[in-house]
Amino acid sequence: MNQQHEHVHPPEGACALVHGESVSRDQVDEVLAAIPVREGWGRGDAPLQGRGELRDQPPPAGSRNTTLSAERQRRRWATQIVVADVLARRECEERGLKPPEPPVRALPAVPEADVAGLGSIVAVVLAYSAAARTLLGHLEGRQAIPEAAVWEYYERNRDRFLTVAALRTGVDPFGDAADADFLPYEQVKAGIEGELRQAAGRRAFFSWLDLARADVVYAHGHEHPGDPSHPDHEHRH
Template sequence: MREEYAASVRGRPIPKQHVETFLSTSLPRGAGNCATSHDAAAHARRHRQQRRWATQVVITDELARQACAERDLPPPDDVLPMQLLTIPETDVADLGSIVAAALAHSPAARALLADLEREQKIPDTAVRDYYDRNLDRFLTPDALRRGADPYAEPSDIQPYEHVRDGIAQQLRHAAARRAFFDWLDAARADVVYAEGHEHPGDPSQPDHEHRH
């Protein structure tokens, strides 16, 4: 791999400059978790992890573009946006900072996730099971105000027919996110990285970080 490339994605080189540009403008709080320190060694380790993190976001965008093309989805309107975007803390907690950042910055990643969501088929039995196991989430507004026990009075619970579609949508959304993770794990298996741009969780690296 030539020195100016950060990685090769299915034979397509990713210039290091793309990673550095993204890193300089789009690093969210908490990315590349490392201990805060003023010494040079700690600063260098932190920058390496941030660079590896940014490489993953850029690679995820490229992989998603290729997946969209394979699925005959409309191509994204523009290249990977390089402006600073706010990433919800809940998304970082649920998805990890790499996937959360990729979905925030990459139109292709969002298009792929939406397509995966359309593919999810949630059985009625799964929807009903979710409802029965989570009655406390379906209290009526009045019951919520009263702090009612969801298992004491059936009239305090919204009828299943009223909430069925919403539950099904939530379950499709969760299933699509799992499918996205599975796709990404498989898609980046053949990515070739330049030194210093490896995955931040790569256990072969002495300063690998699992919480990325």
């Protein structure tokens, strides 16, 4: 905890203070109720894994795998979802972005591909929070991708741009492939640029979130799940 927060504590019934704004614990309970969990989460095979934020989301209350430590960690994990939504709402307002809709009340399962690429917390934040999605889209739109970077990607990832005919015949993209075995650069340029812009936007979002939540003050039992100051912390890479 930062020195400036040594004597600052969230009031009763709050899970955190975000720039002095009290965030209700009821919102954490809503997230826990909205996010589906599968039997076995917390044993190392959880689908919400990535970026070292909380690789093993604990199982739900009442599961045969539930432990007190796991339940505490699940609440801390859900607190991060709520805090990120509050931070994203503030950021959208400061940037003059359209006021986003309230968070969803029922959340479908988050695709494992999203978790792998974004991490468990960010993947669920984006599924839960319209504000976070709005901010991410804004940040993506601000990313300038040089043409040189697009061309370099095309040259380095030739295997991704083989024609259907070349794939069927098993052409080696890094061997004796001919120019005709590849999709023309102009045909795939826009797609590559979009992928690079998305990746850059995600990096910008990660950086923003890391900085934005640095000054958040958490109530006891709602700390970041990877915070080493509490005994249940889980922050593997």
